[in-house]
Amino acid sequence: MAVRSLTEVPRIPRKRGALRDAGFGGSAPYVAADTGIDTLAGFLPTNRAVDAEVLPGRDRITARSRDLGRNNGWAAGAIAKEVDGVIGANFRPLLKPDWRALGLDADWAQEFKETIEARWRTYADDPRKFCDTTRSQTMPQLFGMAYRTYLVEGEAIALVNWRARRPFKTTMRVVDPDLLSNPNGAADEARLRGGVEITRDGVARAYHFRQGHYATSWADGSDAMTWKRIGRESATGRPQVIHFFDKTRDGQTRGISRLAPIVERLRMEDHYSRVELQAAVINAVLAAFIKSPMGPESINEMFGDDDGMQALLNYQSGRKEFYGSSGGVKIGGARISTLYPNDEIGMVPTARPAAQFADFEAAVLRHIASGMGISYEQLASDWSKTNYSSARAAMIEIWRGWTARRTAFAQGFCQPFFMAWLEEQIMDGHVRLPRGAPDFYAFWPAYARAKWIGPGKGFVDPVKEAQAAAMRVSLGLSTLEEEAAELTGTDYADNMEQIAREVAAMPKGTLHPAQESFAKLLGPTTGPSMSPED
Template sequence: MSKHSYPRVREGSVKFKSQEAAAAARGMGLFGSAPYVAGDSHVETMQSFNPSNSAADSEVLNGRDKVSARTRDLSRNNGWAAGAITKECDSIIGGNFRPFLKPDWRLLGLSSEWAKDFKEEVEGRWGNYADDPRKFGDTTRSQSMSQMFGTAYRSYVVEGEAIALVNWRRMRPTKTTLRIVDPDLLCNPMDAADQKHQRGGIDLSRDGVAQAYHFRQGHPGSAWADVGGMTWKRIGREGQNGRPQVIHFYDKLRDGQTRGISRMAPIVETLRMEQQYSKVELQAAVINAVLAAFIRSPMGPDMIDEMFGEGDGSAVLDMNVDRQKFYGDNGGIKIGGARLSMLYPNDEIGMVPTARPSAQFADFEGAILRQIASGIGMSYEQLASDWSKTNYSSARAAMIEIWRGWTAKRTAFAQGFCQPFFMAWLEEMIMDGHIKIPNGAPEFYSHWPAYARAKWIGPGKGFVDPVKEAQAAALRVSLGLSTLEEEAAELTGSDWSDNIEQIKSEMNDMPEGTLHPMAEKFAKLLGNTSDNQTRSED
């Protein structure tokens, strides 16, 4: 072996000159010893990262109350959190969240004409019930149905779940009512520890099916004495014929999970730290504004007393009195309307440096807000309301990406929370004879989902460029990729059937000789005018 050759020792994919070098590298944690770095305990950056594996409910239920308390506090006191929650609720639920009935007439063996008539009657009765100013649909008579759905969705965002009770109030025009329930009230009786078949206030079957819910009859944090805080009521998930009694909606992320966790949980720490950082920068700016300038004296009190006094502090006092008198006597001197600045002998003006807020504050805050926006499922531009650096293409791409996620959330919430209540309401309408089904039609309870099938409509996606969006919608319809009904619901949140009926009414009311924009002759006239204009320009 030559003096320049060394024994080679392989460590993973790296060769070392000696065993000592390889051991030193292992000691420094530079190279792993497992196929996946994520599962390696020797890599230095992973040595302190040792989370434990726990059951789904062990992860959620143990810290759920504290997470909920913190997210509620942020929703009250953090502007970014409050704005993000409000924007998502407004975009998904809005002010008129309603079902667009689509009964499965093929499965029911009925005609499409019956389906159209049934749809119009059900939607008409639902609209009258849901938007009744007397608010009979709310058990507490404080909100309309759309407002209640908005409250439930807000609870889902902030606390991770939406809970409601389907009640029956005999003295109301429509007896089916909805009561939104605070998730804090759902807990084990007497605050008992979780068990295999009772966790988080929910009784579970052997298959993990939620069978009943235990609700505390008063909040333990009430400011008044409430004996209900130590009493519980057990309510079954469903009543007779499968009628919903408790509606519980949450994102089930793992098998064995029975309660939801706030969707804001991953960004609570970031929101909190960003809030503190912004507060410190604001305080620094305020201090800079208040203490913009000061007067600097050449000698301190000790030096003045030592040079001119007898050690009793009288010299300092006399000098301060003399300085105060000087500034008082000369503070009002003006020349040509401008105040003349005069300083006491040997005094000079000093300026407070204005380096705060720091020059990097805006960029740093923008990076933090992008992280927060990603965590909550929206774009930075939506969260910060900052469109200064956005063009049409990027805005359109962001809207499509965000809208895809919001559409999934809307569909999940509508099917998991709104649809069960709508089915309970429709049951009352049909069983009490307010809405009739044809003789010989399939039995209602055995085909309940087919009669009640609906697509829920909320606010439309809106437009970045109205002309381009309308042209694209027309092109999709002409190619058979979409329908006018879907485009109306998607872009404006409207019901195409209602639009057509209104257009018919407008056409009939138009003065004679006046063309409605939807009229075929008007479209041809517009096309001819455009062609003539093009020819004249050529």
């Protein structure tokens, strides 16, 4: 018998290919590229041009996303929460003209800011809704609808129209993305894809719109086969079509729904919860049943011939007559009379929903929440397991994502329209530039520079967060304007004007709360405080 060395490692029998299954000894430098591993053998996606990936399945994805937004409560809630958090009820510009780039002074910039913002408020919030080409929504409502369209369908499209008979001639028409398509349903080409004309440099030059939707409920659909070409910009650079979407790769011309990665999970959860609800309803309605002693084999054995079938019918008629004449078997009324000979009462199990339903639903909702960029607690409206620290951390993460989306949407969709509106104010003489001011068109972005304000972040602990805001301002890390916009979604200048009026209206010898110093605000509070673990 051979003597085994003390340093020799004994061989452990392994099934053939086990090391390859685990990712060892592969045929490619990267395991991710190895086609011989069982777990990746059938995972063979192909590399395609981005429009070859997006455009063929875009209509189907859009239709499914719309359906989920209409009929799935979780999807509808997530969409509403993001629209409310990013756009809200009063999305508006805070004008910041770049007076240094224009060679003008700060006093002019302040006067220009106040004049333009006052005119914008009159225009955007007018109850007559002249800002909307269809006269159905105010400007913040138009922005909200456009953002919802971007979220569900992957892109927001608007036409910048001119209506000469209105008080403000510049108007917006938010367009259904279904109307943007190649004329006559033609196949995509190198310079015309998804209804978008593209230059050699990849610039969107013009857009082709159907004049009516191809699927309508009315008989006359002739407009659906008529297309209109609209250039991206006029000769002066004035926007005519605003097209906003998330461009993830070079060469992409159309957007894809933000719900696309989670459509399958949303559908699975919706189907599973519906089946559980149906089972629970059936259990509630059908609490008990009567079991007959006559099974299929007994019936075939006893009533197999023609005479037997007649006997079976007589047997069933007798049971029916018996239960009918006895008033039936009442379970809810707690009265059970005698049963037909050999019949038994069976009870329906009531263990619904299934024991694993809550855990399964929570796991699916976490996946959906991650795909939507919100927290599980927000999506499910379940705060039962949330403390201050976790709520604060979730708010910071979510707010970071919403702030990025708000900035992108404001720059890509809202700001071009604001620039078109500002052009009207300057060119029609409603707002005059000072003598010697630079040419408006040459410095258009500098005149129209703005920060867009939406809903505030809100508070988890109002006392602590107000103190933190005061500390940031006192240390020069932030400004009162930024804190007002972030925490409450208000304009600091408007707040100061209102406070000045309130101070003037205070009784003599009474201090307004805003007249207290920051030192007091930063001092210890007399009320109960919440620790991070609460």
